[in-house]
Amino acid sequence: MASPSYYLEKVTKEFAKLPGIGHKSASRIAFHLLKMGKGDVYSLISSITELIDNIKFCEICGGISDNNICAICSDTTRDKNTLCVVESARDILIVEASKKYNGLYHVLSGLISPLDGIGPDDLNIKTLEQRCRDESFSEIIIALSPTIEGDATTLYIASMLSSLKLNITRIAHGLPVGSDLEYADSATISKSFEGRVRI
Amino acid sequence: MASPSYYLEKVTKEFAKLPGIGHKSASRIAFHLLKMGKGDVYSLISSITELIDNIKFCEICGGISDNNICAICSDTTRDKNTLCVVESARDILIVEASKKYNGLYHVLSGLISPLDGIGPDDLNIKTLEQRCRDESFSEIIIALSPTIEGDATTLYIASMLSSLKLNITRIAHGLPVGSDLEYADSATISKSFEGRVRI
Known part of the structure; x- marks a missing residue:
């Protein structure tokens, strides 16, 4: 024993x-x-x-599901013209919790990170291109973390889809709500100036 | 579903x-x-x-064991005159790894902490007193963490066993080996002065 x-x-x-x-x-x-x-x-x-x-992963978007196709992809009341690109299935729950978005999702299952040996082929990027060709999206919202890997992946996707004449946007980077300007780092301050909006 | x-x-x-x-x-x-x-x-x-x-807990010392009595308690080559009191079964493995101690152990399964509602009766303290009465230990080494709870428990045990005329010691508190005096906190410096030894 x-x-x-x-x-x-x-x-x-x-x-x-x-x-x-x-x-x-x-x-x-x-x-x-x-x-x-x-x-x-x-x-x-x-x-x-x-x-x-x-639990399995949805065959269309890669989100979590109890069936082959998830509740969001099979929900006829959702806006089929907008696609939100996220890093992980967990991010879908985070965006859904905000109740701000009513379109569809696409999970990349990671970010491009050459240092970790992760290239576009290791992610669900080809399937994203295919969906953008097959379906009639009017806007692709890229909702990745504002890190080096997130920004690189955002730029890669934007350039990959540029020929499709889609409206490609990314979520705003700036000061989090409730935070204090005094404690914000300069990269965030810089992003918040770049992304300033008219009031 | x-x-x-x-x-x-x-x-x-x-x-x-x-x-x-x-x-x-x-x-x-x-x-x-x-x-x-x-x-x-x-x-x-x-x-x-x-x-x-x-895995179960040893009926004598409270350490981990594959039998009712653990390998340490049933090892005839170990020094039966010394008992080391520790907080948890895990601490036995930590002390054993140092290869410095060859006596027996007693696991308290916690420390006295009035703020958390843990008194002496919630710990294996009565069984410790019983073992000290029944067996012929010459030294009881209390090896608890140098925290408020650890110190309180050490003092409680020392006073409980005081009538038994045993040699009761506690492990040294001071600067950890390899540390730098510059970065030590003043409580540790103070303990290291209190516990200074002649060279």
Whole structure:
């Protein structure tokens, strides 16, 4: 029979693979699982299996879904003329929570990042081009994070779609609502000047 | 059938119960599980079930064990005259890794913390007193963290055992090896002066 440390080390390694969990946190979690009581551990496990057994990614947009086509893509009341490009399926939930957007989505599943060896072919960019050719969008809103990778991906998509005569926009970068000018970094201040609007 | 967000929210809540994981990290983990591939998720789950099925807490010291009595308590080559008091089962592994100590252990399973409503009766302190009466220890080394709770628990144990005429010590508090005096906080400097030793 393997030693207690063997099982602890195995769980620790598995948890350390999850995003945001380092080796020390993973080891703390492993000990916590031992103290939690079997009932609580089984409810953690069953929530995981239910998740992966019931959720898939939508064949059209790449968002989460309980069917092959997600609730947003199959919703006839949504605006079929606007497409919002996001990095991950999670971003769809974030945009939906704002209740500001009623169009369709396209999930890239990442951003172009040459340093990490991620090029356009590693993302759902070809399918984006195909959708833009096949469907009759009037506007493509690119909603990526204002980082080097996000900006590079935005420019790549804009140039790829330039021949299609679409209205391509990106969401505004500037001071977050409720923030204080005094504490804003100069890159954000600079973006907020570039993107100033007439009042 | 429940909506995709239902399953995601359920997993997020379960992960947010684990130490060091907030709601946002838990939600990121839930999405990561979906992208991981079923094989990897099942190996995470099986590592958890193996852990809780195979590991128990030692009936004597409270450390982790694959039997009712752990490998340390049943090891006849260890020094039965010295007992080291630690906060958690994990601390045993940390002390063992230093290879400096060869005696027995006693796990308190927490520290006295009136603010969190944790008193001596919530910890394995009565069993510690019983062990000190029944066994023939010559030294009790208290190895708790140098925090308010750790110090309070140390003093409580020392006064509880004072009538037993045992040699009660605590591990040294001072500058960590490899650290720079310049960056040490004044509480640590103060402890290092109090605990100075003749060279």
